[in-house]
Amino acid sequence: MSRFYITTPIYYVNDKPHLGHAYTTLCADVLARFYREKYGKENVFFLTGTDEHGAKVQQSAEAAGLTPLEFAEKTSQTFKDAWSKLNINYDYFIRTSDSQHEKVVQDLLKRIYDKGYIYAGEYEGLYCVGCEKFLQTDDLVNNVCPLHPNQKPVAQKEKNYFFKLSAFGDKLLKALDDSDYKIVPDGRYKEIVGKIRHGLEDISISRAGVSWGVKVPWDESQTVYVWVDALINYYSATQFVEGKKDFWPADVHLLAKDILWFHAIIWEALLLAAELPLPKIIATHGFFTIDGQKMSKSLGNVIDPNDLVDEFGVEATRYLILSQVPFESDGDISLKRFRERYESDLANGLGNTFSRVTNMIEKFGRGRFKQGEGGNQFTAGVASAIESSLRNFKFDVVLLAIFNIISSIDEEIEKTKPWQMAKDGKENAIELLLDKWGTMLLDVSMYLEPFMLETTKKMEDALRADKITKADPLFPRLNKK
Numbered sequence: 508m509s510r511f512y513i514t515t516p517i518y519y520v521n522d523k524p525h526l527g528h529a530y531t532t533l534c535a536d537v538l539a540r541f542y543r544e545k546y547g548k549e550n551v552f553f554l555t556g557t558d559e560h561g562a563k564v565q566q567s568a569e570a571a572g573l574t575p576l577e578f579a580e581k582t583s584q585t586f587k588d589a590w591s592k593l594n595i596n597y598d599y600f601i602r603t604s605d606s607q608h609e610k611v612v613q614d615l616l617k618r619i620y621d622k623g624y625i626y627a628g629e630y631e632g633l634y635c636v637g638c639e640k641f642l643q644t645d646d647l648v649n650n651v652c653p654l655h656p657n658q659k660p661v662a663q664k665e666k667n668y669f670f671k672l673s674a675f676g677d678k679l680l681k682a683l684d685d686s687d688y689k690i691v692p693d694g695r696y697k698e699i700v701g702k703i704r705h706g707l708e709d710i711s712i713s714r715a716g717v718s719w720g721v722k723v724p725w726d727e728s729q730t731v732y733v734w735v736d737a738l739i740n741y742y743s744a745t746q747f748v749e750g751k752k753d754f755w756p757a758d759v760h761l762l763a764k765d766i767l768w769f770h771a772i773i774w775e776a777l778l779l780a781a782e783l784p785l786p787k788i789i790a791t792h793g794f795f796t797i798d799g800q801k802m803s804k805s806l807g808n809v810i811d812p813n814d815l816v817d818e819f820g821v822e823a824t825r826y827l828i829l830s831q832v833p834f835e836s837d838g839d840i841s842l843k844r845f846r847e848r849y850e851s852d853l854a855n856g857l858g859n860t861f862s863r864v865t866n867m868i869e870k871f872g873r874g875r876f877k878q879g880e881g882g883n884q885f886t887a888g889v890a891s892a893i894e895s896s897l898r899n900f901k902f903d904v905v906l907l908a909i910f911n912i913i914s915s916i917d918e919e920i921e922k923t924k925p926w927q928m929a930k931d932g933k934e935n936a937i938e939l940l941l942d943k944w945g946t947m948l949l950d951v952s953m954y955l956e957p958f959m960l961e962t963t964k965k966m967e968d969a970l971r972a973d974k975i976t977k978a979d980p981l982f983p984r985l986n987k988k
């Protein structure tokens with residue numbers, strides 16, 4: 508039986524949902540929808556959630572006059588709301604403050620501890636609260652964390668528990684070599700191999716002064732390092748969500764490139780230490796710039812996905828985000844370009860072609876289309892190309908291939924001019940063309956379904972109606988909305 512388990516990172520509750528989160532979660536949603544169609548709903552597991560522990564959350568909660576749990580609950584809800592607004596259909600939303608998750612974290616660490624891979628030591632170093640990590644000397648730029656130049660790193664010396672990461676370099680290289688698990692794209696894979704070959708140091712996996720976290724099971728004076736706690740979510744969900752026990756290992760961990768180190772090295776080494784199977788693919792995407800500039804709070808150019816849905820509608824927002832940037836590289840987003848693409852691809856392209864074809868069917872009287880019956884002869888090559896592109900996370904390429912079908916219909920309409928043919932009495936020839944275009948549009952609706960659920964439902968309903976009539980615009984012009 509084929510199964511598909513896909514995860515997004517669990518998002519840190521100190522943050523609000525932004526375009527980057529939305530991108531990763533949309534990619535996961537499209538793949539989950541695609542595989543539900545292929546393998547059956549019960550054989551797909553799409554997990555997302557929020558990462559809620561750590562010193563930073565504790566501090567933000569205090570500043571807001573809330574308990575850490577109240578604070579986490581509030582922000583966690585903003586992620587749920589954003590995903591619901593984007594029509595993202597995850598199977599489970601995990602929260603690290605959930606006691607069922609905490610128990611799995613403790614059990615797993617105890618297992619690694621019992622195998623001798625965790626030891627007590629003393630840690631002395633500079634800690635960045637912004638990153639929730641100790642900084643290495645070569646992380647520093649002008650003596651501060653480059654990501655948090657306004658927060659002075661804090662000198663800390665404390666008893667910690669350490670994980671023997673140094674013992675796993677060769678095992679990680681071997682696993683990558685045997686293709687037990689893969690890191691894509693290739694550039695990221697090479698980066699990780701380089702880092703492993705450079706040598707791995709043991710890492711601290713507990714904190715003494717942070718109370719908002721999972722207690723270390725054999726020493727309650729310590730809490731588990733927030734990253735370790737968070738990474739374990741991918742496994743813990745399979746242990747306590749009903750019916751998901753057999754879903755480990757995950758097929759795909761989707762993430763942005765800045766957290767690859769944690770996923771490709773620390774998480775994998777923890778799994779090796781616990782003698783659990785490794786996930787099959789770690790797929791990393793790039794960063795977004797907005798109008799050529801880095802997205803940042805201080806520049807005020809952070810895009811809230813909720814605002815996009817308010818302007819473009821959910822279906823168009825999903826299309827615009829996924830079609831504008833290639834998965835593997837950094838991409839630039841511009842609202843101006845979003846508006847242009849909305850008009851050209853959706854209002855004109857898909858929307859206009861669809862209403863032209865249904866209008867002609869109404870006028871010239873043709874009518875029944877079935878996917879896959881004769882129709883797929885026109886788009887068969889596209890179907891297989893879509894599947895292989897999706898397997899390689901090429902969402903933009905998939906959308907381009909589908910939209911090329913739409914342009915080809917449009918071009919053929921212009922070339923053949925059915926309204927002229929009608930004047931010349933060529934009814935049979937018109938019928939053949941309308942048969943072809945109607946079937947192609949039904950195929951388009953099938954291919955587009957994981958991306959745009961509501962639009963494709965409208966297309967199918969219109970094309971399968973007993974009497975086909977000119978369709979209402981699928982995408983109203985922006986200035987008329």
Ligand SMILES: [Zn+2]
Pocket residue numbers: 635636637638639652653654655
């Ligand atoms: Zn930092």
